[in-house]
Amino acid sequence: MPKAKESLRGLGQKYGGTLRKRYARVFRTLKQARECPACSSMKLSRTASGIWSCKSCGYTVAGGAYDLAQAKAR
Numbered sequence: 871m872p873k874a875k876e877s878l879r880g881l882g883q884k885y886g887g888t889l890r891k892r893y894a895r896v897f898r899t900l901k902q903a904r905e906c907p908a909c910s911s912m913k914l915s916r917t918a919s920g921i922w923s924c925k926s927c928g929y930t931v932a933g934g935a936y937d938l939a940q941a942k943a944r
């Protein structure tokens with residue numbers, strides 16, 4: 871398990887536990903390595919909200935804001 875401090879980066883003591891946990895989950899999802907659908911490298915990352923692009927081949931694809939797959943309404 872990662873250190874709490876690392877997974878809750880940027881929030882410190884603020885905003886309360888529930889929100890920080892939610893933020894940590896989104897942050898982990900956002901930063902995890904993803905496979906590029908075009909060249910199969912693990913360089914796919916988010917350029918802007920909903921826009922994902924590959925640093926290796928330049929492939930760009932639309933997706934969800936925090937994950938390549940669009941999240942269902944929570």
Ligand SMILES: [Zn+2]
Pocket residue numbers: 906907908909910911924925926927928929
């Ligand atoms: Zn690629």
